[in-house]
Amino acid sequence: MSITSAPTLDSYQRAAIIGGGVIGVSWAGLFLARGLDVVINDPRPDIEDLVRAGLEEITPALAALGLPTGNLTDRLGFEADLATAVAGTDVVQENGPERLELKQQIWRTVEQAAPAHALLATSTSSIPATAIADAMRQPERLIVGHPFNPPHLVPLVEVVPGTKTSPRTVQQAKDFYTALGKKPQVLRKEIPGFVANRLQSALFRECVNLVAQGVVTEQELDGIVTASIGMRWAVAGPFRTFHLGGGPGGLPHFIEHLGRAMETSMWPALGNPTFDEATTALLIDQARQAFGDGTIEELAAERDRAQIALMRALGETPDSGI
Numbered sequence: 001m002s003i004t005s006a007p008t009l010d011s012y013q014r015a016a017i018i019g020g021g022v023i024g025v026s027w028a029g030l031f032l033a034r035g036l037d038v039v040i041n042d043p044r045p046d047i048e049d050l051v052r053a054g055l056e057e058i059t060p061a062l063a064a065l066g067l068p069t070g071n072l073t074d075r076l077g078f079e080a081d082l083a084t085a086v087a088g089t090d091v092v093q094e095n096g097p098e099r100l101e102l103k104q105q106i107w108r109t110v111e112q113a114a115p116a117h118a119l120l121a122t123s124t125s126s127i128p129a130t131a132i133a134d135a136m137r138q139p140e141r142l143i144v145g146h147p148f149n150p151p152h153l154v155p156l157v158e159v160v161p162g163t164k165t166s167p168r169t170v171q172q173a174k175d176f177y178t179a180l181g182k183k184p185q186v187l188r189k190e191i192p193g194f195v196a197n198r199l200q201s202a203l204f205r206e207c208v209n210l211v212a213q214g215v216v217t218e219q220e221l222d223g224i225v226t227a228s229i230g231m232r233w234a235v236a237g238p239f240r241t242f243h244l245g246g247g248p249g250g251l252p253h254f255i256e257h258l259g260r261a262m263e264t265s266m267w268p269a270l271g272n273p274t275f276d277e278a279t280t281a282l283l284i285d286q287a288r289q290a291f292g293d294g295t296i297e298e299l300a301a302e303r304d305r306a307q308i309a310l311m312r313a314l315g316e317t318p319d320s321g322i
């Protein structure tokens with residue numbers, strides 16, 4: 001009988017974070033809390049202050065996840081030269097601006113300077129690995145490791161290989177993110193926006209439509225989502241939900257009974273809004289009324305506290321065994 005052991009971070013001691021903005025700081029916090037040495041590469045002159053402030057902000061969430069946060073920044077370093085930053089690293093997580101040419105330029109340097117064993121992952125939320133790796137000599141080494149914001153908290157990482165990414169790299173990425181306590185999902189095909197953002201986008205289009213049409217306000221719509229599908233989807237995805245919605249007949253009955261009506265009367269009636277001037281003004285005005293009382297930091301902290309409580313209830317935090 002062969003026993004496959006759970007992936008560990010044993011072979012990961014040093015990580016290079018390229019781009020220390022919103023996503024880079026969040027990955028850095030998680031990597032540090034998981035015991036890795038972290039080097040940040042970012043051309044901003046004030047990057048050190050920004051990263052340290054960002055880490056301070058997310059430390060309570062990391063602690064609430066049950067991760068060790070004492071002396072978090074002892075193993076944090078900064079290196080302005082990209083080749084030096086990735087030399088001797090075990091994993092590179094790139095979080096630079098979402099521009100193809102820039103990412104290609106970064107990866108051309110990284111593949112030459114990083115050790116052959118290093119995992120090379122980009123956080124891009126829309127650019128296929130195939131397009132970035134087009135500029136690389138070793139395209140088999142690059143993979144998309146797309147987190148859901150904030151990466152230190154939300155479990156999902158979409159692992160998206162390009163056409164030339166090797167199976168070894170795919171396995172390496174899966175194992176690394178699993179060992180970090182994330183839930184990696186490998187996509188079977190490259191598609192713009194990957195999966196989670198395509199789903200958000202589909203739903204958000206109808207959200208904008210419903211508010212623009214005056215059916216509900218933003219605040220009312222958010223309340224409807226969190227009290228229904230948001231709560232439901234945290235425990236059962238759309239397919240499982242509709243399988244249950246079909247009663248004893250399951251999904252086949254659901255499709256016959258309600259799915260066909262959805263196809264003929266609901267899908268064609270869904271909105272196709274635009275961010276024209278009037279719609280944008282309406283959305284901004286309602287957002288001010290709904291969320292204007294708190295700063296973004298306060299609202300994010302409140303969201304993170306609730307998110308962690310939910311994750312804990314579902315057994316999804318590192319201290320609950322994933």
Ligand SMILES: NC(=O)c1ccc[n+]([C@@H]2O[C@H](COP(=O)([O-])OP(=O)(O)OC[C@H]3O[C@@H](n4cnc5c(N)ncnc54)[C@H](O)[C@@H]3O)[C@@H](O)[C@H]2O)c1
Binds near residue numbers: 019098125
């Ligand atoms: N923000 C999100 O919700 C989100 C979610 C998932 C993935 N992503 C992806 O993560 C990446 C970063 O997004 P973000 O929201 O953190 O952006 P950001 O603007 O907050 O951070 C980008 C950072 O890259 C730095 N940078 C600029 N040029 C650089 C270079 N040549 N080398 C290294 N760093 C450089 C900038 O100074 C900045 O600090 C993007 O590819 C984005 O698509 C973002």
